[in-house]
Amino acid sequence: MNDCDFKSRVDFVSDEILEMIIDGGFQVGDKLPNELEIAKDLNVGRSTVREAIKKLESQNILVIKQGAGTFISDKKGLMDDPMGFRFFRDKNKLVRDIIEVRMMIEPTIAEMAALNSDREDIEQIKYFCKKVEEDILKNRSHTKNDILFHTAIAKSSKNKVISNLIPIINKSIEMSIDITDNKLVSTTIECHKEILEAISEHNPIAAKDAMTLHIIYNRKYISEKLSKIE
Amino acid sequence: MNDCDFKSRVDFVSDEILEMIIDGGFQVGDKLPNELEIAKDLNVGRSTVREAIKKLESQNILVIKQGAGTFISDKKGLMDDPMGFRFFRDKNKLVRDIIEVRMMIEPTIAEMAALNSDREDIEQIKYFCKKVEEDILKNRSHTKNDILFHTAIAKSSKNKVISNLIPIINKSIEMSIDITDNKLVSTTIECHKEILEAISEHNPIAAKDAMTLHIIYNRKYISEKLSKIE
Structure with a gap:
């Protein structure tokens, strides 16, 4: 798998997670299922899921708390400087x-x-x-x-x-x-x-x-x- | 170095790169100096720079073109769905x-x-x-x-x-x-x-x-x- 494939898989997985959050009724502060579960569900590798979660964190959609898990961010995807x-x-x-x-x-x-x-x-x-x-x-x-x-x-x-x-x-x-x-x-x-x-x-x-x-x-x-x- | 340290280093480096883009007069489409140069300049590891660049890519500030380098995105940091x-x-x-x-x-x-x-x-x-x-x-x-x-x-x-x-x-x-x-x-x-x-x-x-x-x-x-x- 080259870098390009990996990137498009990360995009795919982050879109899937986003859909899960929106359609699954997740609320601010709710915990996301763990990496392994998501990887199994979507039939992709854990490293892909990890990258996708990092991407959603940079977009203020998720927040990763070391040792505790990944949670829905209270910023609801609004960037710190949305207007640039x-x-x-x-x-x-x-x-x-x-x-x-x-x-x-x-x-x-x-x-x-x-x-x-x-x-x-x-x-x-x-x-x-x-x-x-x-x-x-x-x-x-x-x-x-x-x-x-x-x-x-x-x-x-x-x-x-x-x-x-x-x-x-x-x-x-x-x-x-x-x-x-x-x-x-x-x-x-x-x-x-x-x-x-x-x-x-x-x-x-x-x-x-x-x-x-x-x-x-x-x-x-x-x-x-x-x-x-x- | 634990995960937390790494994360704050990534945040530091992405802020530094952003400052460089804004103050350095970089225009849309301009090429960013390569990973190694940035790592040397900021006295951090290449993997930190790589993560920081990925973070700025998810924020539509940079765009990574495989094999060609990293460029200033024409989206100017505006997200695809800025209003959430x-x-x-x-x-x-x-x-x-x-x-x-x-x-x-x-x-x-x-x-x-x-x-x-x-x-x-x-x-x-x-x-x-x-x-x-x-x-x-x-x-x-x-x-x-x-x-x-x-x-x-x-x-x-x-x-x-x-x-x-x-x-x-x-x-x-x-x-x-x-x-x-x-x-x-x-x-x-x-x-x-x-x-x-x-x-x-x-x-x-x-x-x-x-x-x-x-x-x-x-x-x-x-x-x-x-x-x-x-």
């Missing part, structure tokens, strides 16, 4: 393009959150809203809690595809805070509170407006800042 | 959620295409518009050319983050054509022509309206169809 942001060389173009996309999606996300959030969702949003304010008042970095605030809103939309767009919002927040150099902090606190209030009151129009304003302030400041550099 | 659509068990919820997200992004994409497209972009959009019509009139599947039509529009927006959202649009088109069972074909031809015309005339409002209409027709039909099944 690492590959953007022009970071100023990235920050502009990404906030443009954020403007397309996040006001509607806030609107959907106002319509679909339950009590628990609102508690989460409130919690991170408070955390961001605390961070800012104590002069700590608020990036992490800011991301969690927006993530809680996105999850409240109850649209599962949106959950997978969260990395876009996160990257935008990270780059925006970096560029605006903490100049927008008091506006951020105000905007966050308005968004929270509108979602809590299940007012979709107010939620959309508040989120739109929040992004406009960021975009305006970023534009001004970048036009000075360029 | 394979993992959605409820396909009816997926088709609804995905068209909701498409409605958030694609009208604005059409607007941006009307503003930013050049002559070559418009030629591409026109070409695939014609191809879809031919497919439909000859009773062939138009899924592939329909996807290429919408992809050409997304690329004309000149927003690089949008290019990475194309898999959402593609999946939506694929599932919509499947569900609407070719019932919307004449409307599709009309809508596509209107979108093309507006973009060709660099009329952003008309382009946005035409795309919005196109998605509304799809969503309406899909809703009706799903409500009968459920």
Whole structure:
């Protein structure tokens, strides 16, 4: 068997395992049958199964825990950088393009959150809203809690595809805070509170407006800042 | 050295290679230095480098061509299924959620295409518009050319983050054509022509309206169809 044959067998086996996971009702954290069983089932060698499992691990579908076995990853196949942001060389173009996309999606996300959030969702949003304010008042970095605030809103939309767009919002927040150099902090606190209030009151129009304003302030400041550099 | 050490060394080496690709100005199709050179540079064993390269191949960052060497993949680290659509068990919820997200992004994409497209972009959009019509009139599947039509529009927006959202649009088109069972074909031809015309005339409002209409027709039909099944 040459290298090419081996590679296509690995691809075949990883596809089979993936199908088994999806159709077999495996949940996050469930343990995969061991290498030997899979090898027998699919009538292939153990080394092929081992390679296939490694491939699915690099794709964040499985996680191998030494000595314990192989498990379904909680990342559900979502890559750490699904949009390939690492590959953007022009970071100023990235920050502009990404906030443009954020403007397309996040006001509607806030609107959907106002319509679909339950009590628990609102508690989460409130919690991170408070955390961001605390961070800012104590002069700590608020990036992490800011991301969690927006993530809680996105999850409240109850649209599962949106959950997978969260990395876009996160990257935008990270780059925006970096560029605006903490100049927008008091506006951020105000905007966050308005968004929270509108979602809590299940007012979709107010939620959309508040989120739109929040992004406009960021975009305006970023534009001004970048036009000075360029 | 135990398995854990090996794994963290592989992670270290794959991060180093990735950094080398990004900072070293490597372009799609460029050849990576060979295993031995990388092993020497990073002071690690060849087997570690080999594993790291395999990992980057499963992440669509590198492509290994047997006998020729290792090259920068044209997929730029974008996975075949970056949104993890394979993992959605409820396909009816997926088709609804995905068209909701498409409605958030694609009208604005059409607007941006009307503003930013050049002559070559418009030629591409026109070409695939014609191809879809031919497919439909000859009773062939138009899924592939329909996807290429919408992809050409997304690329004309000149927003690089949008290019990475194309898999959402593609999946939506694929599932919509499947569900609407070719019932919307004449409307599709009309809508596509209107979108093309507006973009060709660099009329952003008309382009946005035409795309919005196109998605509304799809969503309406899909809703009706799903409500009968459920």
